Amino acid sequence: MSGHKVGTRAEWQAARDELARLEAEQAERNEEIKGRRLELPWVAVEKEYEFETEEGKKTLAELFEGRSQLLAYNIMFGPDYENGACPGCSNLGDGLEGSLVHLNERDVTLLCFSRAPIERLSAYKRRMGWRFPYVSTYKSDFAFDFGLALAEEQAQQIPEVKEMIENPPDWLQEWSRQVGAELKDGLRENPSWIAFARENGSVYHTYTVSALPHLHGERARPVRRALLQLPARANAERPARRAPRLAQGRVPGLTPIGQFPAPDRRRRSGAAGSLSHRSVAVAERVAGGAAHREDASAATKSSWRRRVTFRRSCSAHRRRRRCFALARTR
Numbered sequence: 432m433s434g435h436k437v438g439t440r441a442e443w444q445a446a447r448d449e450l451a452r453l454e455a456e457q458a459e460r461n462e463e464i465k466g467r468r469l470e471l472p473w474v475a476v477e478k479e480y481e482f483e484t485e486e487g488k489k490t491l492a493e494l495f496e497g498r499s500q501l502l503a504y505n506i507m508f509g510p511d512y513e514n515g516a517c518p519g520c521s522n523l524g525d526g527l528e529g530s531l532v533h534l535n536e537r538d539v540t541l542l543c544f545s546r547a548p549i550e551r552l553s554a555y556k557r558r559m560g561w562r563f564p565y566v567s568t569y570k571s572d573f574a575f576d577f578g579l580a581l582a583e584e585q586a587q588q589i590p591e592v593k594e595m596i597e598n599p600p601d602w603l604q605e606w607s608r609q610v611g612a613e614l615k616d617g618l619r620e621n622p623s624w625i626a627f628a629r630e631n632g633s634v635y636h637t638y639t640v641s642a643l644p645h646l647h648g649e650r651a652r653p654v655r656r657a658l659l660q661l662p663a664r665a666n667a668e669r670p671a672r673r674a675p676r677l678a679q680g681r682v683p684g685l686t687p688i689g690q691f692p693a694p695d696r697r698r699r700s701g702a703a704g705s706l707s708h709r710s711v712a713v714a715e716r717v718a719g720g721a722a723h724r725e726d727a728s729a730a731t732k733s734s735w736r737r738r739v740t741f742r743r744s745c746s747a748h749r750r751r752r753r754c755f756a757l758a759r760t761r
Contacts, residue, residue: 473628473635478576483549483567491573491627492634494566500539501627503566505579507620508545508552510569513611515555516545520622524561531563544568546580546620578639581619592618 438446480491495501506524507517515521524543534541542564545552549567556565574580586592595603596614607614626638 468638471638473637476627476634476636478572480571480573482571482573483569484564485549485553489566492629494540494542494564495627495629495634496540498535498538498540499629500537501542501629502534502539503542503544503625503627505544505574505621505623505625507610507617507622508547508555509580509612509616509620510547511612511616512547514609515558516610517620517622518606518609521559524559524563527563528561540564542566544574544579544625546574577625577636578641579621579623579625581621583615583619586615586619 476491482489482491482494484494491501504520504523504527506520508515508520516524527541527543531541544566546568547555548569552565552567568574568579575582581589581592586596595618599607599614603614607617610617622642624638624640624642625636628635628637
């Protein structure tokens, strides 16, 4: 903080007014970009892809889980990563937990892709305490076809990637040690948001944005940006059905209270951020409904009874002490 510019209130107000003008221009520009994004043409996905999931092999259409929108983030966790996923991607994964139930209710299926085998992804998912689907694109052309990964020859043809591999800064060398992969292999993974839509039995690719050129800047507000990337109906679909279910505490498909496994709070090396269980808290609050309130009421009554019993026992103990004291003085 030392050396920062200090001025008068008038100087601050003048600078703030100028900044407000720039912010207004940026907001107007963002609205224009949003409109262009939603106007992008959809591209039919005609190639058949097969993915490895914890429930077995699935097609791209099956990953929608019956919803009309599929939003996925490609986590940097390649087959050559020995220690785990990219720390920045892991931090983003923690932040997705609280939005999972809300996106599902907006007809959006949220999941993450990585190229590592499903056994390693499942183990890492348990280690991180994540609950969103984690899907493997191992031994599939999907990641390469949609720009989520680069072949070795492609990486060598990109000047920026080649420069980072040959002359890596200190932070990139530390990142390489954290994930347990050489830079020539680690930087072939492209952290990206990708969106698909399903309509009349067909699957369409609607949007992709890479976070790599922005050095994680695009990942600061992942879910908010992701919702803007989806077609317009994703923000308006099923409002009349969604509100009553949330209000009545009957969101379908949620695990009942008490059936969530205890969170693993062991120290997790090699990944940034602390363990996030906000989605579990949201699910428990929403799914519990009246039963949760009854449990809370019962717990309150039980606690009140314990306090009354304790106070009575203390009063009886004090009376006995007074009697013993009087007996000794006589």
